[in-house]
Amino acid sequence: MKGIVFTEFLELVENEFGLEVVQQIIDECELDTEGVYTSVGTYSHKDMFKMVGKLSEIKGIPVPALLTVFGEYFFTTLKDKYPVFVEKPNLFSFLNSIDQYIHPEVLKLYPEAELPRFDAEIKSDNEMILNYMSSRKMSDLAIGLIKGAANHFKENVDVVKIGEEDDGQKVLLKVNKI
Ligand code: HEM
Structure with missing residues (x-):
């Protein structure tokens, strides 16, 4: 997972909950990197789940809700x-363009x-x-990204999961204008 995901996550935590919570997450998670991320580096997505899980524990907010807000x-x-x-x-x-155009372009820029x-x-x-579809099981992050995109296009939508397989590796999402 690209470092930009980690640096942005820690920035959001700092803005919302303060530097002490960032420090607590880094201290209490056994991270591969000890909390040092550069936006161009590549790190294990497991570190992201460790940090989100720890934040959930500290703040009593469920992991899916945190991933969606972050998205x-x-x-x-x-x-x-x-x-x-x-x-x-x-x-x-x-x-419609994410799979056809955006993510393939991202992959050209960052093959890893x-x-x-x-x-x-x-x-x-x-x-x-x-x-x-992803072995990373981050459909809740996708829901947040869709909501962020809806804000950008000034459209009001509901995003719901209507089916799930393989423990979250395949999730059917329905986006409805409201
Ligand atoms: C400007 C538009 C977008 C760009 C440039 C973009 C780019 C990226 C990048 C750089 C990553 C990290 C890859 C990695 O860490 O290795 C990523 C991951 C991801 N993107 Fe996009 N993305 C965009 C829009 C979206 C939207 C709207 C969605 C939701 C439908 C989405 C769904 C995801 C998900 C869920 C991941 C996490 C990795 C996974 O689940 O396997 N992206 N994207």
Whole structure:
């Protein structure tokens, strides 16, 4: 997993909960890196789950909720860093482009990136289905990223899981305009 995911996560924790909580997470998780991440480095996604799990323990907030909030925040970082990817007319055409265009481009820039696959289908003007597939099991992060994208396109949506297989490695997401 690319370092930018870790540096942004720790920045969000610092903004929301303060530096002491960041320090506590680094001290109490047995991280591969001892908490030192550079945005261009590559690290184990297991470290991310250790840190999110620890934050959940400290703050009493469930892990899925933390991943979703982080995804929403992380989207603003991605769109500032890669503005060309969000040049789309609306949310659904943007979401349709993740698997076809965005993530393949990311992979050209960072061949070591570990990206999920998405089968996407626009069902109607108001409904879209995304089938998340990744051994990292981060569909809750995907939900947050979708919500972040919806904010960017000024669209109001509900995102729900309508099916799950292989312990979260395949998750069917329904995005509905409200
Ligand atoms: C500007 C648009 C986007 C860019 C540039 C982008 C790029 C990236 C990058 C750099 C990573 C980290 C890869 C790694 O750590 O090795 C990542 C991971 C991920 N992306 Fe995207 N992404 C974008 C939009 C989205 C959206 C809208 C979704 C949700 C549908 C999404 C879903 C995910 C997920 C869930 C991961 C975590 C890895 C996994 O689950 O296997 N991305 N993306």
